[in-house]
Amino acid sequence: MKFWQKNTRHIYWNPYFGGFMLGLLLIATFYITGRGVGATGASKSAVITTVEAVAPTFASESSFYTKYYDEEKNPMKNWLVFETLGILAGALLSGALSGRVRFRIQHPPKMTPKRRLILAGLGGILFGLGSQIARGCTSGAALSGSSVLSLGGFITMFSIFGTAYLFAYFFRKLWI
DSSP states (O other): OOGGGSOOOOOOOOHHHHHHHHHHHHHHHHHHHSSOOOSHHHHHHHHHHHHHHHOHHHHHHOHHHHTTOBTTBOTTSSHHHHHHHHHHHHHHHHHHHTTOOSOOOOOOTTSOHHHHHHHHHHHHHHHHHHHHHTTSOHIIIIIIHHHTTOHHHHHHHHHHHHHHHHHHHHHHHHHO
């Protein structure tokens, strides 16, 4: 038996409790920072810092990187970086409390783990590009936007879930 097939039992928190906790997080984030949640800003800070360290000449000559990098201000000292680190720590804590901390690749029966990783990587790249084009991720645009009753936030939320619902029809047989 391979390492990704050892345990197929799933123990998850109640989704309503998770939604309630996410609502509390949104309220706390608005109260503490004056802004909603978002995750792609931390990725952008990490990329900016990496490019500046690896290719400083390119970073200083690029119009994209110069608007985000300031000699006196480190891009990694951004509240979104700390928020993302908190998300990772919370996920680790949740997994540890439920006994799910281990390496495994969840994949449908009709798909190999290698193909699952390739498709997940491709999806992550597309998500990253889309969040840059849209100037925000689902957390920032949909959750934070709709929580302040922004029409754009609701349009984003309905677009995300509607598109996922439509595409789920085509991919459902992979998981059944």
